[in-house]
Amino acid sequence: MEAFLSLEHMLRHAWNMIFQGTVKRNSPLREVVLSTIDEHGVPQNRMVILRKVEVADRRLIFFTDYRSGKINDIQSSQHISLLFWDSKKRVQIRCVGLLCMYKGDSLSKMYWDRIPKQGRGLYATIAPPGTPMPEDGVYMPPDWEERSLPETDMIAYPNFCVLICEVSKLDVLHLGREQHQRGGFHWNGNSWSMKWLIP
Ligand SMILES: Cc1cc2nc3c(=O)[nH]c(=O)nc-3n(C[C@H](O)[C@H](O)[C@H](O)COP(=O)(O)O)c2cc1C
DSSP states (O other), rough: OOOOOOOHHHHHHHHHHHHHHHHHHTTTGEEEEEEOOOOTEEEEEEEEEEEEEEETTEEEEEEEETHHHHHHHHHHEEEEEEEEEEEETTEEEEEEEEEEEEOSSSSHHHHHHHHHHHHHHGGOOOSOTTOOTTTOOSSSSTTTTTHHHHHHHHHHGEEEEEEEEEEEEEEEEEOOSSOOOEEEEEEOOOEEEEEEEOO
Protein backbone atom coordinates (compact mmCIF):
# COMPACT_ATOMS: atom_id res chain seq x y z
CA MET A 1 0.00 0.00 0.00
CA GLU A 2 1.18 3.53 -0.84
CA ALA A 3 2.03 6.01 1.89
CA PHE A 4 -0.75 8.23 3.23
CA LEU A 5 -0.52 11.75 1.82
CA SER A 6 -2.37 13.41 4.69
CA LEU A 7 -3.98 12.66 8.03
CA GLU A 8 -7.41 13.18 6.43
CA HIS A 9 -6.49 10.55 3.85
CA MET A 10 -5.38 8.15 6.60
CA LEU A 11 -8.58 8.67 8.62
CA ARG A 12 -10.83 8.22 5.58
CA HIS A 13 -8.93 5.09 4.61
CA ALA A 14 -9.13 3.63 8.12
CA TRP A 15 -12.91 4.10 8.29
CA ASN A 16 -13.28 2.65 4.83
CA MET A 17 -11.24 -0.40 5.84
CA ILE A 18 -13.45 -0.87 8.91
CA PHE A 19 -16.58 -0.46 6.81
CA GLN A 20 -15.32 -3.03 4.28
CA GLY A 21 -15.05 -5.44 7.21
CA THR A 22 -18.83 -5.71 7.20
CA VAL A 23 -19.36 -6.01 3.46
CA LYS A 24 -16.47 -8.18 2.26
CA ARG A 25 -16.71 -11.68 3.72
CA ASN A 26 -12.96 -12.28 3.42
CA SER A 27 -11.95 -8.93 4.91
CA PRO A 28 -9.47 -9.32 7.78
CA LEU A 29 -11.31 -6.52 9.55
CA ARG A 30 -14.45 -8.63 9.88
CA GLU A 31 -12.92 -10.19 12.99
CA VAL A 32 -11.77 -7.80 15.66
CA VAL A 33 -10.30 -8.06 19.14
CA LEU A 34 -12.63 -6.52 21.71
CA SER A 35 -10.95 -5.63 25.00
CA THR A 36 -12.75 -4.93 28.23
CA ILE A 37 -11.65 -4.51 31.84
CA ASP A 38 -13.14 -6.99 34.25
CA GLU A 39 -14.39 -6.25 37.75
CA HIS A 40 -10.90 -6.96 39.17
CA GLY A 41 -9.26 -4.49 36.77
CA VAL A 42 -7.82 -7.29 34.62
CA PRO A 43 -7.89 -6.71 30.83
CA GLN A 44 -9.90 -9.32 28.90
CA ASN A 45 -9.60 -9.82 25.14
CA ARG A 46 -11.68 -11.86 22.73
CA MET A 47 -12.47 -11.97 19.02
CA VAL A 48 -15.86 -10.74 17.87
CA ILE A 49 -17.40 -10.29 14.45
CA LEU A 50 -18.05 -6.78 13.27
CA ARG A 51 -21.68 -6.83 12.12
CA LYS A 52 -22.33 -3.28 10.99
CA VAL A 53 -20.64 0.11 10.81
CA GLU A 54 -22.29 3.53 10.80
CA VAL A 55 -19.38 5.69 9.76
CA ALA A 56 -21.12 9.07 10.09
CA ASP A 57 -22.01 8.28 13.72
CA ARG A 58 -18.68 6.50 14.45
CA ARG A 59 -20.67 3.45 15.55
CA LEU A 60 -19.51 -0.17 15.38
CA ILE A 61 -22.07 -2.90 16.01
CA PHE A 62 -21.53 -6.38 17.46
CA PHE A 63 -23.70 -9.23 18.72
CA THR A 64 -23.17 -11.29 21.83
CA ASP A 65 -24.81 -13.57 24.37
CA TYR A 66 -26.09 -11.53 27.30
CA ARG A 67 -24.97 -14.32 29.66
CA SER A 68 -21.33 -14.13 28.49
CA GLY A 69 -18.53 -12.86 30.72
CA LYS A 70 -17.95 -9.68 28.75
CA ILE A 71 -21.37 -8.36 29.79
CA ASN A 72 -20.23 -8.26 33.42
CA ASP A 73 -17.15 -6.32 32.36
CA ILE A 74 -19.18 -3.83 30.35
CA GLN A 75 -21.57 -3.37 33.26
CA SER A 76 -18.64 -2.32 35.44
CA SER A 77 -16.98 -0.21 32.73
CA GLN A 78 -18.27 0.85 29.33
CA HIS A 79 -14.76 1.86 28.24
CA ILE A 80 -13.49 -0.62 25.68
CA SER A 81 -10.88 -0.85 22.96
CA LEU A 82 -10.85 -2.65 19.64
CA LEU A 83 -7.94 -3.92 17.59
CA PHE A 84 -7.94 -4.49 13.83
CA TRP A 85 -5.01 -5.74 11.74
CA ASP A 86 -4.81 -6.08 7.98
CA SER A 87 -1.66 -8.11 7.31
CA LYS A 88 -1.76 -7.48 3.54
CA LYS A 89 -2.07 -3.73 3.79
CA ARG A 90 0.05 -3.81 6.94
CA VAL A 91 -2.30 -1.46 8.72
CA GLN A 92 -3.17 -1.69 12.42
CA ILE A 93 -6.21 0.23 13.66
CA ARG A 94 -6.89 0.69 17.35
CA CYS A 95 -10.19 2.20 18.47
CA VAL A 96 -11.27 3.42 21.88
CA GLY A 97 -14.88 4.08 22.74
CA LEU A 98 -17.87 3.57 24.97
CA LEU A 99 -19.97 0.45 24.57
CA CYS A 100 -23.76 0.38 25.04
CA MET A 101 -25.92 -2.74 25.29
CA TYR A 102 -29.31 -3.23 23.68
CA LYS A 103 -31.39 -6.19 24.76
CA GLY A 104 -35.08 -7.00 24.38
CA ASP A 105 -35.80 -3.71 22.63
CA SER A 106 -36.80 -2.71 19.09
CA LEU A 107 -33.19 -2.35 17.95
CA SER A 108 -32.14 -5.80 19.12
CA LYS A 109 -35.34 -7.26 17.63
CA MET A 110 -34.59 -5.70 14.26
CA TYR A 111 -31.18 -7.44 14.15
CA TRP A 112 -32.57 -10.66 15.65
CA ASP A 113 -35.20 -11.01 12.95
CA ARG A 114 -32.43 -11.13 10.31
CA ILE A 115 -30.52 -13.98 11.98
CA PRO A 116 -31.07 -17.44 10.47
CA LYS A 117 -31.70 -20.46 12.69
CA GLN A 118 -28.10 -21.63 12.62
CA GLY A 119 -26.87 -18.25 13.91
CA ARG A 120 -29.56 -18.22 16.59
CA GLY A 121 -28.20 -21.46 18.03
CA LEU A 122 -25.31 -19.48 19.55
CA TYR A 123 -27.78 -17.84 21.91
CA ALA A 124 -29.79 -20.96 22.75
CA THR A 125 -27.34 -22.98 24.86
CA ILE A 126 -28.96 -24.35 28.00
CA ALA A 127 -26.29 -22.77 30.23
CA PRO A 128 -24.19 -19.60 29.74
CA PRO A 129 -21.09 -19.64 27.52
CA GLY A 130 -17.98 -20.37 29.57
CA THR A 131 -19.76 -22.53 32.15
CA PRO A 132 -18.81 -26.21 32.57
CA MET A 133 -20.00 -28.64 29.92
CA PRO A 134 -22.76 -30.98 31.26
CA GLU A 135 -21.53 -34.53 31.86
CA ASP A 136 -23.57 -35.90 28.96
CA GLY A 137 -22.04 -33.30 26.62
CA VAL A 138 -25.47 -31.98 25.62
CA TYR A 139 -25.64 -28.21 25.80
CA MET A 140 -28.40 -27.38 23.29
CA PRO A 141 -32.11 -27.59 24.21
CA PRO A 142 -33.32 -31.15 23.41
CA ASP A 143 -35.90 -29.98 20.87
CA TRP A 144 -33.66 -27.37 19.18
CA GLU A 145 -33.42 -29.21 15.85
CA GLU A 146 -37.21 -29.52 15.52
CA ARG A 147 -37.97 -25.90 16.34
CA SER A 148 -39.02 -23.66 13.48
CA LEU A 149 -37.44 -20.22 13.20
CA PRO A 150 -40.24 -18.40 15.10
CA GLU A 151 -40.11 -21.11 17.77
CA THR A 152 -36.49 -20.23 18.51
CA ASP A 153 -37.50 -16.78 19.75
CA MET A 154 -38.70 -17.88 23.15
CA ILE A 155 -35.50 -19.63 24.20
CA ALA A 156 -32.77 -17.77 22.30
CA TYR A 157 -33.88 -14.16 21.90
CA PRO A 158 -33.77 -13.40 25.68
CA ASN A 159 -30.00 -14.12 25.53
CA PHE A 160 -29.32 -12.01 22.45
CA CYS A 161 -27.64 -8.69 22.96
CA VAL A 162 -26.47 -5.98 20.55
CA LEU A 163 -23.35 -4.05 21.51
CA ILE A 164 -22.72 -0.64 19.98
CA CYS A 165 -19.40 1.11 20.36
CA GLU A 166 -19.22 4.82 19.76
CA VAL A 167 -15.63 5.43 18.75
CA SER A 168 -13.91 8.46 20.26
CA LYS A 169 -10.26 7.72 19.44
CA LEU A 170 -8.40 6.01 16.64
CA ASP A 171 -4.74 5.14 16.37
CA VAL A 172 -3.70 4.09 12.87
CA LEU A 173 -0.31 2.56 12.14
CA HIS A 174 0.88 1.74 8.63
CA LEU A 175 4.02 -0.34 8.28
CA GLY A 176 4.97 0.86 4.81
CA ARG A 177 7.86 -0.47 2.73
CA GLU A 178 9.57 2.93 2.59
CA GLN A 179 8.40 4.35 5.88
CA HIS A 180 6.11 3.72 8.79
CA GLN A 181 3.32 6.18 9.44
CA ARG A 182 1.13 6.62 12.49
CA GLY A 183 -1.80 8.94 13.04
CA GLY A 184 -3.68 9.78 16.22
CA PHE A 185 -7.32 10.87 15.86
CA HIS A 186 -9.55 12.17 18.60
CA TRP A 187 -13.23 13.05 18.27
CA ASN A 188 -13.66 16.43 19.97
CA GLY A 189 -17.46 16.46 19.89
CA ASN A 190 -17.79 18.07 16.46
CA SER A 191 -14.89 16.88 14.36
CA TRP A 192 -11.74 14.79 14.45
CA SER A 193 -8.60 16.42 15.76
CA MET A 194 -5.60 14.65 14.30
CA LYS A 195 -1.84 14.53 14.47
CA TRP A 196 1.06 12.53 13.11
CA LEU A 197 2.70 10.39 15.76
CA ILE A 198 6.13 8.83 15.92
CA PRO A 199 5.42 5.25 14.75
C1 LIG B 1 -13.38 -15.61 14.84
C2 LIG B 1 -14.23 -15.49 16.07
C3 LIG B 1 -15.38 -14.72 16.03
C4 LIG B 1 -16.18 -14.59 17.16
N1 LIG B 1 -17.28 -13.78 17.11
C5 LIG B 1 -17.99 -13.55 18.24
C6 LIG B 1 -19.06 -12.61 18.25
O1 LIG B 1 -19.40 -11.98 17.23
N2 LIG B 1 -19.70 -12.40 19.42
C7 LIG B 1 -19.35 -13.05 20.56
O2 LIG B 1 -19.96 -12.78 21.59
N3 LIG B 1 -18.35 -13.96 20.59
C8 LIG B 1 -17.66 -14.22 19.46
N4 LIG B 1 -16.62 -15.12 19.48
C9 LIG B 1 -16.32 -15.84 20.73
C10 LIG B 1 -15.53 -14.92 21.67
O3 LIG B 1 -14.22 -14.76 21.20
C11 LIG B 1 -15.53 -15.43 23.10
O4 LIG B 1 -14.97 -16.71 23.16
C12 LIG B 1 -16.94 -15.47 23.68
O5 LIG B 1 -17.71 -14.34 23.27
C13 LIG B 1 -16.88 -15.50 25.20
O6 LIG B 1 -16.16 -14.38 25.63
P1 LIG B 1 -16.34 -13.74 27.09
O7 LIG B 1 -16.36 -14.90 28.03
O8 LIG B 1 -15.17 -12.86 27.26
O9 LIG B 1 -17.64 -13.00 27.10
C14 LIG B 1 -15.82 -15.27 18.35
C15 LIG B 1 -14.66 -16.04 18.38
C16 LIG B 1 -13.89 -16.16 17.27
C17 LIG B 1 -12.65 -17.00 17.33
